[in-house]
Amino acid sequence: MNPAEYPITTTIAQVHNYMDQNIRIQGWLYSKRSSGKIHFLQIRDGSGSIQCVVVRSEVPPEVFAVSEVLSQESAVIVEGLVRRDTRSSLGYELSVQNLIHVSTAPDYPITHKEHGIDFLLDHRHLWIRTPRQRAILKIRAEVLRAMSDYLDGNGFTRVDPPILTPTAAEGTTELFHIQYFDQEAYLTQSGQMYMEAAAMAMGKVYSMGPTFRAERSKTRRHLIEFWMIEPEMAYFTHEDNLKLQESFLSAVVQQVLNHCQPELELLGRDLTRLRAVQPPFPRMSYDDAVVWLQNQGHEIQWGEDFGAPDESELANQFDRPVFIERYPTKVKAFYMQPDPKRPEVALCADLLAPEGYGEIVGGSERIHDYTLMKERFIEHKLPNEDYAWYLDLRKYGSVPHSGFGIGLERTVAWICGLEHVREAAAFPRLLYRLYP
Amino acid sequence: MNPAEYPITTTIAQVHNYMDQNIRIQGWLYSKRSSGKIHFLQIRDGSGSIQCVVVRSEVPPEVFAVSEVLSQESAVIVEGLVRRDTRSSLGYELSVQNLIHVSTAPDYPITHKEHGIDFLLDHRHLWIRTPRQRAILKIRAEVLRAMSDYLDGNGFTRVDPPILTPTAAEGTTELFHIQYFDQEAYLTQSGQMYMEAAAMAMGKVYSMGPTFRAERSKTRRHLIEFWMIEPEMAYFTHEDNLKLQESFLSAVVQQVLNHCQPELELLGRDLTRLRAVQPPFPRMSYDDAVVWLQNQGHEIQWGEDFGAPDESELANQFDRPVFIERYPTKVKAFYMQPDPKRPEVALCADLLAPEGYGEIVGGSERIHDYTLMKERFIEHKLPNEDYAWYLDLRKYGSVPHSGFGIGLERTVAWICGLEHVREAAAFPRLLYRLYP
Numbered sequence: 001m002n003p004a005e006y007p008i009t010t011t012i013a014q015v016h017n018y019m020d021q022n023i024r025i026q027g028w029l030y031s032k033r034s035s036g037k038i039h040f041l042q043i044r045d046g047s048g049s050i051q052c053v054v055v056r057s058e059v060p061p062e063v064f065a066v067s068e069v070l071s072q073e074s075a076v077i078v079e080g081l082v083r084r085d086t087r088s089s090l091g092y093e094l095s096v097q098n099l100i101h102v103s104t105a106p107d108y109p110i111t112h113k114e115h116g117i118d119f120l121l122d123h124r125h126l127w128i129r130t131p132r133q134r135a136i137l138k139i140r141a142e143v144l145r146a147m148s149d150y151l152d153g154n155g156f157t158r159v160d161p162p163i164l165t166p167t168a169a170e171g172t173t174e175l176f177h178i179q180y181f182d183q184e185a186y187l188t189q190s191g192q193m194y195m196e197a198a199a200m201a202m203g204k205v206y207s208m209g210p211t212f213r214a215e216r217s218k219t220r221r222h223l224i225e226f227w228m229i230e231p232e233m234a235y236f237t238h239e240d241n242l243k244l245q246e247s248f249l250s251a252v253v254q255q256v257l258n259h260c261q262p263e264l265e266l267l268g269r270d271l272t273r274l275r276a277v278q279p280p281f282p283r284m285s286y287d288d289a290v291v292w293l294q295n296q297g298h299e300i301q302w303g304e305d306f307g308a309p310d311e312s313e314l315a316n317q318f319d320r321p322v323f324i325e326r327y328p329t330k331v332k333a334f335y336m337q338p339d340p341k342r343p344e345v346a347l348c349a350d351l352l353a354p355e356g357y358g359e360i361v362g363g364s365e366r367i368h369d370y371t372l373m374k375e376r377f378i379e380h381k382l383p384n385e386d387y388a389w390y391l392d393l394r395k396y397g398s399v400p401h402s403g404f405g406i407g408l409e410r411t412v413a414w415i416c417g418l419e420h421v422r423e424a425a426a427f428p429r430l431l432y433r434l435y436p
Numbered sequence: 437m438n439p440a441e442y443p444i445t446t447t448i449a450q451v452h453n454y455m456d457q458n459i460r461i462q463g464w465l466y467s468k469r470s471s472g473k474i475h476f477l478q479i480r481d482g483s484g485s486i487q488c489v490v491v492r493s494e495v496p497p498e499v500f501a502v503s504e505v506l507s508q509e510s511a512v513i514v515e516g517l518v519r520r521d522t523r524s525s526l527g528y529e530l531s532v533q534n535l536i537h538v539s540t541a542p543d544y545p546i547t548h549k550e551h552g553i554d555f556l557l558d559h560r561h562l563w564i565r566t567p568r569q570r571a572i573l574k575i576r577a578e579v580l581r582a583m584s585d586y587l588d589g590n591g592f593t594r595v596d597p598p599i600l601t602p603t604a605a606e607g608t609t610e611l612f613h614i615q616y617f618d619q620e621a622y623l624t625q626s627g628q629m630y631m632e633a634a635a636m637a638m639g640k641v642y643s644m645g646p647t648f649r650a651e652r653s654k655t656r657r658h659l660i661e662f663w664m665i666e667p668e669m670a671y672f673t674h675e676d677n678l679k680l681q682e683s684f685l686s687a688v689v690q691q692v693l694n695h696c697q698p699e700l701e702l703l704g705r706d707l708t709r710l711r712a713v714q715p716p717f718p719r720m721s722y723d724d725a726v727v728w729l730q731n732q733g734h735e736i737q738w739g740e741d742f743g744a745p746d747e748s749e750l751a752n753q754f755d756r757p758v759f760i761e762r763y764p765t766k767v768k769a770f771y772m773q774p775d776p777k778r779p780e781v782a783l784c785a786d787l788l789a790p791e792g793y794g795e796i797v798g799g800s801e802r803i804h805d806y807t808l809m810k811e812r813f814i815e816h817k818l819p820n821e822d823y824a825w826y827l828d829l830r831k832y833g834s835v836p837h838s839g840f841g842i843g844l845e846r847t848v849a850w851i852c853g854l855e856h857v858r859e860a861a862a863f864p865r866l867l868y869r870l871y872p
Binding site for chain 2: 073386399
């Protein structure tokens with residue numbers, strides 16, 4: 001049989017369109033059971049996985065013999081008839097007529113047994129082939145898609161801020177340094193300042209790209225390289241900003257639920273927790289949050305930032321993400337607009353995810369007054385030559401504006417119910433881990 | 437009048453939905469004409485631009501007085517009646533009832549006169565407010581959207597490869613170095629090798645993100661930081677790869693034509709050139725291309741790579757992009773599959789855009805044989821400790837696979853008809869230019 005002449009080559013995700021027809025799929029062996037006369041091959045091809053049944057009496061002897069020796073992750077092309085089968089979880093299976101053994105995978109390192117996390121991270125290039133990791137990466141892709149769908153559908157323009165910057169948006173520690181020809185450069189920690197410039201040109205804009213923090217911390221919430229989505233809106237107040245965030249995040253979660261239910265179920269995610277993510281989100285002032293935490297026995301004092309345990313406990317009161325509003329101006333970034341009625345707090349909010357996932361969004365109204373921004377420059381000793389362009393935004397047609405940044409991996413970890421953000425990136429960069 | 441109570445706040449892009457109604461728009465003054473009794477204000481808000489007519493006899497004296505002194509890029513909120521007007525290019529204009537002057541823009545640097553390119557690049561944060569730059573950035577956003585739409589709609593999964601890598605995909609020169617805690621790291625030049633690992637897990641994948649080349653060259657085709665979209669497909673041959681590329685790129689160009697015609701017209705783009713971008717694309721072998729160039733008087737010899745003038749002249753024969761296929765193995769990357777019938781050439785193609793834009797896509801079938809890949813490692817002196825994972829892909833279930841990379845800024849430059857790729861990025865990074 002000439003493989004090229006076989007009727008239809010398709011993907012496992014499309015097999016349901018070919019009931020009772022002959023098809024060919026191209027993939028890898030994920031697992032196998034045998035009963036002497038029958039081999040049950042579980043074949044994956046990246047789009048899905050399907051049971052392929054090889055019956056000794058129905059195939060040429062060499063096909064049965066090959067099926068016998070196939071080991072996990074061997075590459076195979078399988079030809080056969082799509083047949084209804086109520087015992088299969090899909091409702092159908094492939095009755096094999098021919099099988100082409102493309103390549104072997106001797107001693108495949110990631111077996112169906114348990115492996116330690118360091119071993120798995122060392123083999124991340126293979127680990128992503130497992131159903132669980134594939135499901136997480138599918139959901140990550142859908143989260144990005146859902147974010148673009150929402151923003152593109154609501155008048156936003158995507159703008160890509162630079163990665164190489166002469167300066168830092170938030171302080172100068174935790175930066176990766178680069179020698180940029182004869183200049184000093186740093187990897188971006190946030191595209192926000194550039195997005196402010198873009199918002200003055202395009203009205204509503206968003207970025208979607210990698211950002212970097214050279215943090216010497218090893219927690220389950222931190223990656224060295226992580227993706228941020230940063231919308232920025234001209235003529236948006238703090239209140240407009242919060243309304244947008246709850247609408248945006250709810251739409252994203254609901255789209256993931258609609259498009260990735262099999263993946264969420266494979267991860268064992270409690271879908272009722274996700275279905276609850278609907279606007280409006282609860283809000284709590286920083287003031288009230290501090291008092292509430294103190295009443296729970298936390299040591300926190302007004303003026304301090306929250307730690308991870310504080311955030312978890314605050315968020316666990318609610319069934320959906322909660323905004324903590326109006327933090328002390330001193331603990332937040334220099335560009336945040338002070339509350340005009342109470343300048344010791346800023347018109348900002350962090351959005352804390354439920355179930356202990358902590359901050360996934362940080363946002364604020366930005367200072368639009370030139371004089372105030374100039375004062376902040378002096379206070380924070382920001383080098384004028386690097387930031388002159390940012391001051392220009394307050395000099396020429398300045399308007400109230402707001403924006404936020406959402407961390408992709410933390411959001412994916414929360415939606416998927418992961419223990420650690422490292423599984424939410426295809427090739428996570430952690431402290432001391434740069435391989436593969 | 438309390439602005440908060442005005443009927444409807446909308447964007448200029450939506451004004452056509454409010455014919456004969458009172459609305460409010462929030463934007464900036466782009467230009468102004470006056471006739472003593474009437475001011476014609478051209479207002480932009482990022483979503484579009486509209487003529488707002490202020491008639492002395494129809495507004496309070498203070499509104500007329502404010503309109504009098506407004507200068508370019510002053511921020512204004514305008515309230516008024518949407519009225520049909522056949523003299524306007526939109527078919528309607530805003531008859532102003534009230535105007536709130538939000539902020540001034542004294543001595544705005546970018547006037548309606550000509551400015552030098554260095555001045556404009558120094559003021560990129562303001563330059564992007566001009567209609568031409570806004571149109572380019574809108575088209576860039578639509579190109580990214582169209583690419584995602586096509587790939588997501590065709591069974592691809594988006595995967596984000598890391599930016600920080602221990603090694604380089606193509607040679608070790610032209611790399612930006614980073615101290616990654618106690619390790620040496622580099623900024624990625626291509627996510628391809630990671631995408632190969634992802635394709636073995638997910639079947640068809642693509643990346644969309646920034647890449648970096650520390651090239652000391654100043655041409656109109658090069659940026660230091662540029663975006664690449666890199667699809668990679670398991671079980672795809674060279675031929676499958678070319679078919680996908682022509683279908684993909686044609687779909688992208690047609691979607692941009694459908695969604696961005698006003699922006700393309702503003703740029704003066706010849707739309708017939710873009711409408712011609714339909715599959716199939718012409719193909720030429722490298723062999724034939726060399727002979728053809730020699731007949732045109734070029735100095736090129738078989739075995740050499742093409743220069744920009746070679747590429748331009750080759751492409752200018754055709755009304756749509758042309759594939760140049762099967763380059764000498766020696767001038768191409770180590771991972772490209774040699775043609776089994778003629779191993780001195782590789783199963784690869786560059787796609788050259790018409791009108792002198794040169795290479796926008798490079799792609800190939802990848803070596804899937806372990807022994808051959810191992811030989812290439814030795815030949816190219818690739819450090820085994822950094823690349824062991826890449827060899828693993830040939831050890832465990834290796835399959836024929838192919839992929840390509842498309843340069844975003846070059847593609848946008850071609851679609852927009854730009855002289856230089858620097859206008860295709862919001863904040864271009866050029867040799868010696870890191871500001872703003």
